[in-house]
Amino acid sequence: MALKIVFMGAPDFARTILQALIDSNHDVVCVYSQPPRPAGRGKQERPTPVHLLAEAQGILVRTPVSLKDSAEQAAFAALKADVAVVAAYGLILPKPILDAPRKGCVNVHASLLPRWRGAAPIQRAIMEGDTESGVTIMGMEEGLDTGPMLLMSGVDIGPETTAGELHDALADLGARLLLDALDRLEVGLLKPRPQPLAGVTYAAKID
Structure with a gap:
């Protein structure tokens, strides 16, 4: 049975995940991304890689600057998604967003949690000389990568x-692991x- 999916992401890592969903039997009904x-x-204002892919596929794209607004939350809930898939989106999801999909929200995170929670797990793993990394598919809650x-x-x-190289390997792995999940x-x-x-560590954003 195909799931009705809302996808939320922005950079190339997320684009790879979205492409895998588009190529699957699931139905991506809407994509949320960062504003251009x-x-x-x-x-010149440039849309994110996820935005460009979704637009090329004729998928509805929304680019709110925040999801805290009640009107945005109502619009999200009206999509009646089975599940929301989040990958490097960059916005905090408030509880009404997390609770809206029938089966919740899942995140594709580019580390072996709880190591490298946060925004830059790939870069931090390389900078710290880690000998292993990976992908965690996790259920989402209000904390930062704590689900x-x-x-x-x-x-x-x-x-x-x-x-x-690690980015590309983890994006491909994340796509496969997500479809399995x-x-x-x-x-x-x-x-x-x-x-x-x-073993909890935090991967602060790199400017």
């Missing part, structure tokens, strides 16, 4: 691995596990 921002020499773990898979980081979600085979209390 000035970029390049001419400082229960649904699926997890790791990759090795070699001494010569660049942030770009959605298949299990449909039939009730996902078993949420709380994140360990030990």
